Amino acid sequence: MTVPVHKPVRVLVCDDQALIRAGFATIIDAQPDLEVVGECGDGRAAVDLTRQVHPDVVVMDVRMPVLDGIEATRLLAGAGVPDPVKVLVVTTFNLDEYVYEALRAGASGFLLKDAPPAQLLDGIRTVAAGAALLAPEVTRQLVGRYASRISPPEPVTDDSRLTPRELEVLRLIADGLSNGEIAATLVLSHETVKTYVSRILTKLDLRDRVQAVVYAYRSGLVT
Structure with missing residues (x-):
């Protein structure tokens, strides 16, 4: 009997702060079931790089130069997008407007950057599995x-x-x-x-x- 081999979840990290980006990548890559396939510092780069490396999940910041995370999410996961990618928005801004606009743009979940590493990892896995991250209430x-x-x-x-x-x-x-x-x-x-x-x-x-x-x-x- 052949045991199925599960491929790691492919993750693209997008944040305009290099230190945070590197930190996320290090935490994610340390997991046997997750793999960082790209990093970038603005929304436009996230859209372009996604089309090159085909990640399963994009970890997306909101406020970034060139193109913000909300618009990038809309281009990657919005209504009518062929082959949409799952987006987990992770930001320092705990504002209802950001949360709702991110979800409306097509994001599958929303986390704050001060969340513990385990919550980020669980969030990526949850979104990759096709579930929404926010609690129902x-x-x-x-x-x-x-x-x-x-x-x-x-x-x-x-x-x-x-x-x-x-x-x-x-x-x-x-x-x-x-x-x-x-x-x-x-x-x-x-x-x-x-x-x-x-x-x-x-x-x-x-x-x-x-x-x-x-x-x-x-x-x-x-x-």
Whole structure:
């Protein structure tokens, strides 16, 4: 029997401060399941280098010269981008506007630079696995506060692409419940809830739970 060999997660580090960039790279490269495939100091370089080295995850700063991290994230992971890359935004700025704009641009997660190294590493692994990094209650708070600023809500009380049960699960996701909490609320198994979540994301062409929450608020499925 052949044992499958799992390739390391390929990571690109983008930060305009060389010392921080080198520190992140050292921490990441020390992990057997992670590999730094590139470093750069501005958003434009991040976009160009991503197209050359094809990382699985880009660790992205926000405030940088030439092109900031929000715009770079939009070019790498935004709506309509072919072969989008997963972006983990890591910044010193703990401002709700930055968090929401980063997520809206297509980022899969958001961390502060003063987070412990273990949290950065777990964040990279979480994003690489296709999950959103922010806790559900944080996501709900941000989306509930800022979704209405982006565009007028599109009142929808139903979506023919989803079954009644899937709509119910989507509303609970938007309410900030984890899979375990949804399972307890609906008296379902954890695996069944995971299946429902996967179907919802596929049917609505959404990348992760963060986008599902944004969709639910902007479509009027929750208020």
